Amino acid sequence: MPKVGMRMVKSAIAVFLCFVVFIIRGNNGIPFYSAIAAVLCMQPEVSDSMSKGKSRIISTLIGGCLGMVMLYFFQTYFTYQQDLLRYTIISIMIIPLLYIPVALHQPSSSYLSCVVFLSITVSHIGDQSAFIFGCNRILDTLIGIFLAIFVNAFHLPHKKHTELLIEMPFSMLLEANGKMNTYTKIHINQFLENGMNLLLTSSKTPDEALSSLMGLRGKLGMILMDGVVGFDLKNKDAYAIHTLEKEVWKSLYLSLRAENYLPFVYEVRDMLLYAHYEHFQNEVMKQMYMSKRKKDGIVYNAHQNLISEELDVSIVAMELYLCKEEMQQVHKILSQYQKQITWVQYPYDEQYVVLRIYPSEIAEKDIVSMLCKKRKLSDVYRISNDKTTSKEAIRELKHVFYKGK
Numbered sequence: 001m002p003k004v005g006m007r008m009v010k011s012a013i014a015v016f017l018c019f020v021v022f023i024i025r026g027n028n029g030i031p032f033y034s035a036i037a038a039v040l041c042m043q044p045e046v047s048d049s050m051s052k053g054k055s056r057i058i059s060t061l062i063g064g065c066l067g068m069v070m071l072y073f074f075q076t077y078f079t080y081q082q083d084l085l086r087y088t089i090i091s092i093m094i095i096p097l098l099y100i101p102v103a104l105h106q107p108s109s110s111y112l113s114c115v116v117f118l119s120i121t122v123s124h125i126g127d128q129s130a131f132i133f134g135c136n137r138i139l140d141t142l143i144g145i146f147l148a149i150f151v152n153a154f155h156l157p158h159k160k161h162t163e164l165l166i167e168m169p170f171s172m173l174l175e176a177n178g179k180m181n182t183y184t185k186i187h188i189n190q191f192l193e194n195g196m197n198l199l200l201t202s203s204k205t206p207d208e209a210l211s212s213l214m215g216l217r218g219k220l221g222m223i224l225m226d227g228v229v230g231f232d233l234k235n236k237d238a239y240a241i242h243t244l245e246k247e248v249w250k251s252l253y254l255s256l257r258a259e260n261y262l263p264f265v266y267e268v269r270d271m272l273l274y275a276h277y278e279h280f281q282n283e284v285m286k287q288m289y290m291s292k293r294k295k296d297g298i299v300y301n302a303h304q305n306l307i308s309e310e311l312d313v314s315i316v317a318m319e320l321y322l323c324k325e326e327m328q329q330v331h332k333i334l335s336q337y338q339k340q341i342t343w344v345q346y347p348y349d350e351q352y353v354v355l356r357i358y359p360s361e362i363a364e365k366d367i368v369s370m371l372c373k374k375r376k377l378s379d380v381y382r383i384s385n386d387k388t389t390s391k392e393a394i395r396e397l398k399h400v401f402y403k404g405k
Contacts, residue, residue, distance in 0.1 A: 007044055014038035014151040018144055029136040029143075037144025042152060044186045046193065047217075049152045053145040059109035062100055063116025064138035066093065070121050071131055090121050116141075161404050162195040165372055168383035170202035170222070172393040174212065184390045185215045187398075192218025196401050197377055199223065199368065203344070203356075205266070206231060206238075206273045207298035219375075223367050226344055228316045228358055229268055230367040241268055242359045242366075243314040248340045250307055252318070252357070255333050261326070263318040263357070265306060273298045274313070278306055284321040284352045318357040321348065330355065 018034035037056055043049040070093065078086055097117055101109035120134045173184050180188075191198065199221040202209060209224055213233060220233035228242050249265070256263060262281040267274040275298060280286040293300050303309055322330060327345075334343055334357065345355045368380060383396055 007042060010151050011039050011042040011148075014042055014144070014148045017147045017151065021143055021147070029140045030133075031140065033137060033140035034144035034147070037141045038148040038151075041145050041148035045189055046149070046153045047189075049149050053149050055106060055108045056112060056141060056145050058101060058104065058106050059112035060116050060138050060141045062109065063097060063113035064120065064134055064141075066097065066113075067117040067120030067137075068131060068134040070117075071134060074121070075131075090118070093117065093121075159402065159404075160195055161401055162197065163378045164400070164404075165197045165199055165221075165368065165375070165377045165380045166383065166397065166400055167199045167201060167368065167380060168393065168397070169385045170200040170204065170209070170212070172383070172385060173200070173390050175390065179212060180215075181390065184394060187394045188216055188220075189218065191397060191401060192216075192220060194401075196397070197221070197375055198397070199371060201227075203346070205298070206268060207292065207295055211295065221371050225266075225317055226356070226358060227367065230371065238268055241314065241316060242361060243316050244318075244357075244359050245340065246315075248337060249315045249318065252333075252337050252341065254307060255336070256320070256330070259329065259333065261320060261322070261330060261333075263320045265311075265315055266317040266319065267313040268316050269313070275300045276303060276306060276311060276313075277301075278303055282321060282323075284348060288321065316358070320355045320357075322353055322355055323351050324353060327353065327355075 015035045015038050018038050019031050022029060022031035022034065041049050041052045041056060043052055070090070074086055094114055094117075097113045098110045101107060101113055116137065120137060173180055173188070175181055188198070197219065201223045203226045204212070204224055206224055206229065209222055209231065213220070216233060218233070222231040222233065223229070224231055229238050230241075231238055253263070253265065257278075260281070262278055262285075264285075265276040267276065275289075277289075277300070279302075280289065289300060292298055303311070320330065334341065338360075340360055341357050342360050343355055343357045345353045348354050371377070372380065381400055383393070383400070
């Protein structure tokens, strides 16, 4: 059975407060509209409630104001025998009601502005106090919106360990499909909004990380490509990059090319990953190119000859796609540069591996220290990779952030 969540509880509280305000107002207005607005605006996050509330306010003001203008017009100049003409005018008014929110870049308000307008001009046209109803309709909706935002934003005071940098593997937050589920995103966003300093570590490239982080916002730091790049999600920039020395990567590239091994040569610039290459060594390399070439965050540049073209860039990594039988020969080549480089290999499938070459001096602790200094943090807490599910990882984050180490 699903649990009763805080959003459900907060919705009930917001609705109750709508009725309390109705009683305080001397039973003026219609609390139904306040309660509906409160339920619709109660979202998983405060920022989402504010966005929903903004849309509701715009739609209520547009529909309500136009509705009251039309009420005045009908009650002053029309008789009840002119129903067809009145309904014709109401129908025509739907066009500006749909157009105005779109012109204001709030298309989500179009539908509700029509609902508010029609509820005033059609459902209550014959009321003696129809004009008063229109005013109350606007006021009741605004009350519900503001109460929903207030309840959603309200938190009991408790200590938050904002002086801590919490470091954890990115993989702990991902599901089997390599993506972050909605539950995890909601909680991570709430932690970040409350001041958590979170640093995720991963072997992912910037383009791979960005695709997995869709929907997250706030001061989230990442260490990507096994420690080569430090990444700031909020500003979408790299704050630390370790690079291969120009003479080293060129010499290594020539040595690999002499044995018909052609890697991707990676450059990180403006948080884009640039992949330079001459041609595809094998079908696996081509498949990787075909699967990623249209993704955001990565740009592929083909070259006739990387060395003779005097490529003036800062290279952070080189990547080879090798069958297992080729590994021994490649390791012999790499061992000649073992003082200048380090390498990591990952399984691609049963036959092939991905071998990524980095500068030898990469160290996550350098980026961690830089981030602590940048944000004036006093300590680091590392969460290990022994949590089996993303929910357990979220519980651990919550415990550390609110209760400390």
